Amino acid sequence: MTYASFGKRARSAAPFSFFKAFAVALSLFLLNSCGGPPTPSLGDEAALSPPEAAHLAALKADLAASKNFYAELSLRDGELRLCHSGTFLRKYKLSGASVQHRRLLFFSSGKLDEWNNRIWRNGELSPPRVIERVRIIPGDESTRPTPGKPGILPPTMEEIISVPSSFNLEFPEGLTVRVELRGEIPGKKLELKKKNLLWNDFLCGLGLRKGPAVRLNLEMEGKEGAAFFRSLPENSPLLILP
Amino acid sequence: MTGTGNATLYDVTNDDLAAKKMPRVLVVVLVLLSILLLGSSLFLAVFLGTGYDSRIITEELLVSGRQAPSHSERSDPQTALAEAEKITEGLLPKKYFIVIDRVHNRLWLREGERTDLEALISAGAGSVLKDPKGDREWVFDTPMGRFKVKGRREKPLWTAPDWDYIEANEPFPKNYADRVEEGSLGEYALDLDVPGYMIHGTLYTRLIGRNVSHGCIRVGRDDLRVLWKKSPVGSAVFIF
Numbered sequence: 001m002t003y004a005s006f007g008k009r010a011r012s013a014a015p016f017s018f019f020k021a022f023a024v025a026l027s028l029f030l031l032n033s034c035g036g037p038p039t040p041s042l043g044d045e046a047a048l049s050p051p052e053a054a055h056l057a058a059l060k061a062d063l064a065a066s067k068n069f070y071a072e073l074s075l076r077d078g079e080l081r082l083c084h085s086g087t088f089l090r091k092y093k094l095s096g097a098s099v100q101h102r103r104l105l106f107f108s109s110g111k112l113d114e115w116n117n118r119i120w121r122n123g124e125l126s127p128p129r130v131i132e133r134v135r136i137i138p139g140d141e142s143t144r145p146t147p148g149k150p151g152i153l154p155p156t157m158e159e160i161i162s163v164p165s166s167f168n169l170e171f172p173e174g175l176t177v178r179v180e181l182r183g184e185i186p187g188k189k190l191e192l193k194k195k196n197l198l199w200n201d202f203l204c205g206l207g208l209r210k211g212p213a214v215r216l217n218l219e220m221e222g223k224e225g226a227a228f229f230r231s232l233p234e235n236s237p238l239l240i241l242p
Numbered sequence: 243m244t245g246t247g248n249a250t251l252y253d254v255t256n257d258d259l260a261a262k263k264m265p266r267v268l269v270v271v272l273v274l275l276s277i278l279l280l281g282s283s284l285f286l287a288v289f290l291g292t293g294y295d296s297r298i299i300t301e302e303l304l305v306s307g308r309q310a311p312s313h314s315e316r317s318d319p320q321t322a323l324a325e326a327e328k329i330t331e332g333l334l335p336k337k338y339f340i341v342i343d344r345v346h347n348r349l350w351l352r353e354g355e356r357t358d359l360e361a362l363i364s365a366g367a368g369s370v371l372k373d374p375k376g377d378r379e380w381v382f383d384t385p386m387g388r389f390k391v392k393g394r395r396e397k398p399l400w401t402a403p404d405w406d407y408i409e410a411n412e413p414f415p416k417n418y419a420d421r422v423e424e425g426s427l428g429e430y431a432l433d434l435d436v437p438g439y440m441i442h443g444t445l446y447t448r449l450i451g452r453n454v455s456h457g458c459i460r461v462g463r464d465d466l467r468v469l470w471k472k473s474p475v476g477s478a479v480f481i482f
Contacts (some may be wrong), residue, residue, distance in 0.1 A: 231343065
């Protein structure tokens with residue numbers, strides 16, 4: 001046998017098939033991991049048992065009576081709602097959603113079964129929202145909130161609160177809601193250093209980095225997602241509807 | 243002969259060497275390749291199987307992920323449901339209420355889920371003013387939360403606070419009456435139950451839709467007239 005013939009054989013033999021199969025598997029995996037979350041296809045009505053319906057009503061009453069803002073996530077209706085006192089104030093449309101559980105060697109690790117029909121508290125935005133406030137210089141018309149002279153336009157909130165193309169709502173009890181914004185983001189954008197998400201997830205799975213047990217991936221249009229990021233009051237609890 | 247014999251011997255020896263060495267090299271290469279393949283496969287299997295899986299949200303997934311009801315909810319669900327719904331209903335705003343998005347400068351007048359008016363407004367600028375001669379500092383944000391209309395005024399007067407003079411770099415007036423202005427708040431003012439904040443008209447209509455106020459909500463004339471008609475004292479006002 002010569003080196004040349006060995007080479008020819010080698011290319012047409014088993015390792016090639018293995019690589020091919022592996023490449024297909026890897027592509028499918030990457031598509032699954034990096035592609036946009038698919039739109040959920042759920043029925044309109046949740047078939048809740050009487051105790052579950054009572055539980056949901058109790059959670060809603062608890063939030064309504066809290067005298068604070070809270071958010072409701074309805075995966076069935078495909079929307080996030082900002083609420084207060086039992087009343088929705090604004091709805092933010094979702095364009096897709098998926099759920100992820102942490103795993104180690106294909107086995108769920110730190111699995112958290114009860115992630116919906118429950119309230120998540122003490123959530124924090126990551127990256128945090130920063131308001132670049134204008135400091136007024138006495139006598140300087142250009143820094144006044146209402147300039148007396150025409151032609152000066154003070155910035156809007158959309159121009160002083162920059163929004164990243166994706167952000168997380170991280171709850172310390174083991175849930176992260178990741179929001180990916182698609183399309184044009186109105187106003188100021190926040191440029192973030194790109195993270196290697198696959199590697200980061202791998203380290204989380206191994207337990208070498210802190211990560212949630214459950215991650216909800218939501219996809220929103222840039223306008224909707226940016227409005228939610230800019231408006232969500234700090235420390236708002238999140239009720240995930242069943 | 244010797245030369246030929248040597249040459250033959252030499253050739254034979256080379257062939258032998260090649261025949262013996264080639265498989266050895268091949269074996270080494272194959273072993274190395276196998277180790278490499280096995281190692282990388284093992285690493286990739288670990289890599290692919292570790293981290294987060296991804297699932298489409300299905301009915302089954304939602305049902306399996308529900309939080310279990312408490313003992314009282316399980317033992318008497320009807321009573322628990324009725325009590326909870328009664329609490330929530332008691333907190334809902336009655337009749338008309340106002341919703342204000344201070345980030346996007348929008349106002350909605352609503353009755354339940356029905357919207358009767360959607361208007362552009364001007365909410366707080368969010369800017370900061372420090373008194374150069376003292377320790378006072380103002381942040382011109384519109385407050386957030388649930389409020390109610392505490393008072394209603396026609397042809398309201400505005401009493402300019404200290405920050406207005408500091409901002410303009412002007413001395414404070416000697417007489418209190420000199421602080422009072424007519425017309426700058428428009429035709430009506432709805433006072434909120436948070437001191438100093440109101441919904442009112444404006445002279446600066448060109449700036450409506452931008453964050454230019456010192457915390458109050460400025461509304462255009464026509465929209466303010468609708469609000470005035472439908473927002474009695476006690477009406478709920480939600481600002482986020």
